[in-house]
Amino acid sequence: SSGINAEYGHNFKRINLSSRMMFEGFLFVIHLFLHTYCQLQVIAQSAFNLLRWWRLSKWNVDVLLAHTKNIGRVPSHVSLVFLEEGVPVEDLVKPVVWCICLGVTTISLYDYYGRLRSKNIDIDKEIREYYTSFTKSSKTSPKSEPRAKIQFVSVENGRTDLVNAARTLASQAVKECCPSLITQTVVEDYLKVFSHDNPEMILKFGTLNSLAGYPPWPVHLTEIISLPTCHLISPTDFVDSLRRYNKIEKRVGK
C-alpha cells in the first residue's frame, strides 16, 4: 500500500496535460463553492444587521450593560484585529466604544500596514463622538471620562519588537549591566508593545484565518474570536463574541 501512496506525490506529474487540467477545473469549482459560502457569511452578517437596523440603533450603554450582565467575565485587554480593507471609521470605532463601556481597560487595534495608526487622530475623535452619543441617553449616573488605554499596533511591532529587545539586552551585556539570567519575565520587560499586558481576547475581523504578523509574544493564551466583517457591525455581534469567549474553558496545560 505504500506503493500506492507514493504514486501521488511523484507520479502525479506524469499525468497527461488534459487530465491535469481537468483536476484543476474540479479544484476551481470546489474553491468557487467555498468562496461563495464564505462571502455569504459576510453578507449574511451585514444583511441581518441592516434588517434590524431600526431596533439596533436604539441600543445605548444601558441596553448593552443589560445584555452583558450575566455574560461572565469581561476581558481586561481586548485586541481588535482588522484583516479586511475599507472598513469605514464609523464602524471600526463601535467595538472600541462598546469595550470601553464594559470596562475593558486596554484596547489595542491591529492592522497590518499600520494605516490606523496614521489616522489615529481621526479615530480618536470618532471614538469620543460615538462614545458621547452611545452614553448620551443613559439613565444611570454619568460616568467620568473613560479610562481605557487605546494603542495602535501593526506588523512593525511584531517580531521586530523581540529583535529590538534582544539587541537592547545585548548592548547591556556589552556594558556589563545586563541581567545575569535572561528569563521570560526579563524578555517581556524589554518589549515595547504588550509588555506584561497580554490581550486576553482577540476579536478578528475579516475572512483571513491568520494572525498575519501580529506580535508573536503576547498571544500564548489569547482566545481568538473571529467575525466575518466589521462592516455594519452590531452590538449583538459583539455581545455574541463575548459569550463565545466566556464559553471557553481555560485549562492552561492541565
Add this chain to the structure above:
Amino acid sequence: AVVSTQSTGEYSWWQRFLIRCLLAGTLPKHVAFIMDGNRRFSKIRGITRAESYLMGFEKIGEVLDYCEVFGIKVVSVYAFSIENFKRSEEEKGELFRLFEEKMTYLLGNLEKLNEKGIRIKVMGDISLFPGHLTKLMADVQLRTAHNTEFCFNLCLSYTSREEMTNSVRTVVEGVREGRLEVSDITENLLDRCMYSEDLPPVDLLVRTSGEVRLSDYMMWQANFAVLQFARVLWPDFGFLHFVSSLLDYQRQQPRLAELRERYGEFLEKMRDWEVRGMEEGSEGRQEEFCVELKRRRREVLEEFARRE
C-alpha cells in the same frame, strides 16, 4: 506507514479524486498540529485515558501518511507542553510510557526511516523528562539527523515563549562572548537560533477540539500561517477533515503570500538601515555563530545519548 504501527490501507476512489484535485493547487510545505481532545474523547467514548492517548498516537501515523501523499515536507506536532508537567503523576506516567514505547519503536525501525529519508526532530527542553526518555529522544534525533526528504518534528517539553527566550539568551551570550556584534542581531539570526533552526516557517496550523488559542505553540514560526481551528477531537480527525484544512490553506494562501512578500520588503527596508549601521563581516559572523550553535546542540544530544 513507517512511523505508525498501522497501515492506512488503500484509498477509495473518491479519496483518490480529492487527492488529485488538491495536488493541482498549492500545498503547504510545513504543517503544524495541536492534537487536542484526547481526554474529552475518552470521556465521550467511555474508554480509558490511556487507550485514548494510544488512539491519538496512531492518528499521528495516519496523518503522516496523508502528508506524505500530499507532498508535505515537514510536520510538527505539539505532543507535550512544559505546562503539561503540572498534570497528575498518573497521567504523566501514561504519557511517558507511550513516548517510551514509540521512541523505542522508531529506534527499532531506523533502517526504514533512513531509507525513506525521514528525519525525526524533537523541539523543546528534553532535559526536563526522566533520564531514560531524554536518552531515547536524543538517540532518535542523532541517528536520523542526516535525512532530508521529510521531517517529523515532535514538540516535547516545549513552549514557544521558552523557545523565544532561549533564542534571545543565545544571541546575547554570543555578544557577551565576543562572537557577535549587537548589530548582527537580526530577525533572521533569531529565527535560526530557535529550536526549529533551518526548518521552513509554518504554513498551516491545525488545532483540533474547537479551542481557539495557540497555547504557547510555535507562535514565532506560525506568525504568517493559516490557522484552522477544527471542532473535531484529535482521535476523530480524518481524511476529510485534513482535506478541508488543506482547502482552507489554498484559499487563504494567496493573500498571505502577498503579506509575506510585503513583510519581506519591510525587512529589506530595515536591512538597508541595518546594513548602514552594520559592521563589516556581519554575515560571516552570523553564519559562524549558527554553525557553532548547531555543533553545541549536537554535543548536548550526544551527551544525553551517552547516559546510562
